[in-house]
Amino acid sequence: MNFNVLTDEVLYVLIGIIGILVISTAITLVLKKKNPSHTVDEVMLRIKSWWVMFFIFTFALVIHSTISLIFMGILSFLALKEYFSLIPFNRAHRLVIFWSYIAIPIQFLFIYFEFYGMFIVFIPVYMFLLIPIQAIIVGETKNFLQSVASVQWGLMLMVFGLSHLAYLLVLPGKENSVLGAGLVLFLVVLTQANDVAQFLWGKTLGKRKILPKVSPNKTWAGFFGGVLTTTVLAVLLAPLITPFTLTGSIIAGLYIGLTGFIGDVNISALKRDLNIKDTSAIIPGHGGILDRVDSLTYTAPLFFHFARFFYF
């Protein structure tokens, strides 16, 4: 087993997260005693799920980098499966979906072998161009564009986008320190913290809606509060687990806050279009995997290229 990933700095951050989870669990327990309500129960359920997700994620991150890759591949698969289960689709093109699942192990093998060139072109070039062929072979032209476009969009977000999280682990320059795991932790913690902060600021101060037609619960106060909180957190965490300078960490925080919001409302728009609330019921209190990784589908690739461009 390879425990090197667990540097002191990574450990401090993990302990910090446990601290925050303990505090929020305590607060909700007190609230529940004072005035029990449906909202408090809902929040408790969510925090419980946060605990579970935290332990699964930490386990996957610190044991071994290969296990981290497999875990992220599974995450990608589960999100893609939720997406395909929700969208309307011409059943004649069923095999198109089959091939796009096959893209997941291939994409993650490129990451495993640190084959950056193929990692970056495999989905947007090869998969995008090969996928229509299956539909053409079947010969059904009704909804051809819809099928091909839906599959490509799913691959883009759920496989290409999320797999950037995994490529952070194998970025060059990890020899002396264990930069990769630190960057993954940085990105995931900030993205999730951004979601939670937006929710909390929106609940306490939110008045004016930011996108009433797409996501009626999102407010301007939530948006700005979230981005600011994320930036403060980025400045605090960056010296521990990233190579970023102060300016770099401020930009990273603003960038993750903004793009996380877009990723979130992007999936909200999809759900609104399909007239559903949650993508599945796999995570109690949160909904589906896709509800949880929606922001990551944007932040992972965008943060990755930010970090790679300026630091690697």
Add this chain to the structure above:
Amino acid sequence: MRSLLFSILVRPVILFVLGINIRHREKLPGSGPVVIIANHNSHLDTLVLMSLFHGKSFQKVRPVAAGDYFMKNKFLAFFSTKVMNIIPIQRKMTKDIQGMFSPILEALEDDSIIILFPEGSRGEAEQLSRYKSGIYYLMREVPDIDIVPVFLYGLGKALPKGSFIFVPFFVDILVGESFKYNENRKEFMDTLNERMDNLGEEGQFKEW
């Protein structure tokens, strides 16, 4: 053995490669005798329905299946009887209705949870074919036993009739209100159709 197989292999695999969204689980009976009817789109239907039952009630689950198909050869017969614990019946209608149903009736007397697909065969993927009235003649023999309608969606996408390539999709399972036998055959079949249609509508499933 069967319990173990389902716990360590079948249920985890189903949850991973398919995933289950179940609505109104509380309406699913915990013990027999009861007849569960469902729409039939895939060979996986039975496996998924069985995986919903745990422990003691799992031991009591008996899917009714066509003898001519599932007892075709030795291997299939072994799997059908030893793993799936099916009740094989002949699909051809005979005059001897009681004789044909007798294995089911015996199982019901033993408090079994019977799984039955009244369509008789797997339909086109995610299209409901009309239910056959065999269920009416069966329930006439046991008029006091509850019938629980269950609507399945997604397995016809994952592994439809005529395809050997499995594609992962979520399975939606909707459990409906139970009902009982009614002497009037038309009324009985109308109730059955209506229950299943309502469950299908409740799911608001997208075109496939």
